[in-house]
Amino acid sequence: MLDPDTPPPIRPELAALPGYEPVEPVAALAQRLALDPATVLKLDANENPFGTPAAVQQAIAEAGSYALYPDPGQRELREALGLHLNVDAGRIVAGAGSDELIDLTLRALATPDQRVLICPPTFGMYGFLCDLHGIERDEVERKADFSLDLDAVLAAVTDRTALILLASPNNPTGNALSDGELSALLATGATVVLDEAYAEFAGRTYVSWVMEHPRLIVLRTFSKWAGLAGLRVGFGVFPPSVAEVLMSIKQPYNVNLAGEVAALAALAHADEYGVQIEALVAVRNDLAARMAEFAWIHPAPSDANFLLCRVDGETDGTHSAGAALRDAFAQEGVFVRYFDSPERLRGYIRISVPRPDQLEDLMERLKRAAIVAGLV
Ligand SMILES: *Cc1c(COP(=O)(O)O)cnc(C)c1O
Secondary structure (H helix, E strand, O other): OOOOOOOOOOOHHHHOOOOOOOOOOHHHHHHHOOOOHHHOEEEOOOOOOOOOOHHHHHHHHHOOOOOOOOOOOOHHHHHHHHHHHOOOHHHEEEEOOHHHHHHHHHHHHOOOOOEEEEOOOOOHHHHHHHHHOOOEEEEOOOOOOOOOOHHHHHHHOOOOEEEEEEEOOOOOOOOOOOHHHHHHHHHOOOEEEEEOOOHHHHOOOOHHHHHOOOOEEEEEEOOOOOOOHHHOOEEEEOOHHHHHHHHHHOOOOOOOHHHHHHHHHHHHOHHHHHHHHHHHHHHHHHHHHHHOOOOOEEEOOOOOOEEEEEEOOOOOOOOOHHHHHHHHHHHOOEEEEEOOOOHHHOOEEEEEOOOHHHHHHHHHHHHHHHHHOOOO
16 A cells, blocks of 8 residues: 555565574674673684684785675686686586575575475574575474484475475584485485585585586585685585576675685685684584583584584473573673574584684583583
């Protein structure tokens, strides 16, 4: 209805959406709890705790002027990524984070009368974007150990399955898919979107499989390993026909110039990152081993840069032990990820791996938080 005195009506299906639940910025968290931001350990978003390498910061500064638009064809970046991945640049599309590439892939490959298959617990972005695009989804729960329920997934695939959206290593559970599982999924003929945001920590990628399997898409990102989450650069390897369409339907300037400069510099400093990644994998394994000494916290095996930990303890019933530890940790200046939903994750917290020099401090704060939370 046209009415100059009221705000415009909103599409009802969008107004009703819960929205994506993002992590709070560290300054807001610190302020809310009256903490010194310098002492905060932000371990809630799987970011690189080493920060952005000086060489990459320098490249961003030296590029100088950002007055001009970036290249909508992403030529230099796609070429460099092609060399990095040993893939033809024509198969690559970069996005404002891999989140944008999930979004574009859904738009290009899934119609509202089709369905998307996901395997919870998994990355919340999948459900959020399906909702946004009005695409219904089939959810096949992971098994008790968070491995894929392959038989149930295979049984759930139908002619209407537009995409199977899977993360490997999976967020928040940390476990990776096996060759056999991926082969079985591809054999169904459904298109598999494999989200490899944490591939660098797992030390393996299925990018090379994209050339053999026309229904496989692999997504990667600079957010987790490269210390560039704030600049939003992701990339995907697609069948050439899909890459071509995504290049034509994306926002022309989706990857900003600073992001492009930083991504190119990151690719040029692979050695430095290799050292960081190795250190983080070692800290992840140390942290899991140290936790094994406690009866009240149980990390699941992880191939990523975080640990999903089951927290055991008596609670008052309104609060899970996971939420109690999350709150006590926050009072200690340690921020971790807690999931209110799904129900299945209420007894868990997800901790991103800190730098090696932060591990002792984290262990001390964890022990104090456990006492406050009533776990010991
Ligand atoms: C963090 C994350 C992403 C998002 O990466 P961006 O490139 O920052 O958009 C994608 N998938 C999974 C599974 C993630 O955990």
